[in-house]
Amino acid sequence: MPDRERRRRLAAVTSGLRDLRIELAVLNHRVGGRAELRDVDFDCLDVIARSGPISPSALAARVGVHQATMTGILNRLEGGGWITRRPAEGDRRAVLVASTPDRQRDLYALFDGMNTRLQQLCDRYTDEELDTITDFLARTVAAGRDSSDELG
Secondary structure: HHHHHHHHHHHHHHHHHHHHHHHHHHHHHHHHHOOOOOHHHHHHHHHHHHHHEHHHHHHHHHOOOOOOOOOHHHHHHHHHOOOEEEEOOEEEEEEEEEEEHHHHHHHHHHHHHHHHHHHHOOOOOOHHHHHHHHHHHHHHHHHHHHHHHOOO
């Protein structure tokens, strides 16, 4: 009986993560639509904002697109005022891309509803429970990244 209960709990976690992935994908798609960003452009912009400044080749590797595709994505993002390109220090041939703070604030405003709901949800948990959730999420992200790298 304990094994069956454990399997049920593990299945519930897996199912919950899949449901979350779907809902976040829908939310991101709708936010991207409001901001007139394609899904892949929006994903790249998020990586740039969180990890940038970043080189185009590192960004392409991180999101799993060909470098030629990345050039088109960066051209669209730059044309929309979402990013800037600048030479890397110490190597005039290398370029780094960075998000544009004003445009980033516009994007964050579209997430106000989700951020408010998330804050309300987190208010229901103790600090220790939030630490456990944070640990679980960090480990889940690492597992996802490792799994993606294996396929890459």
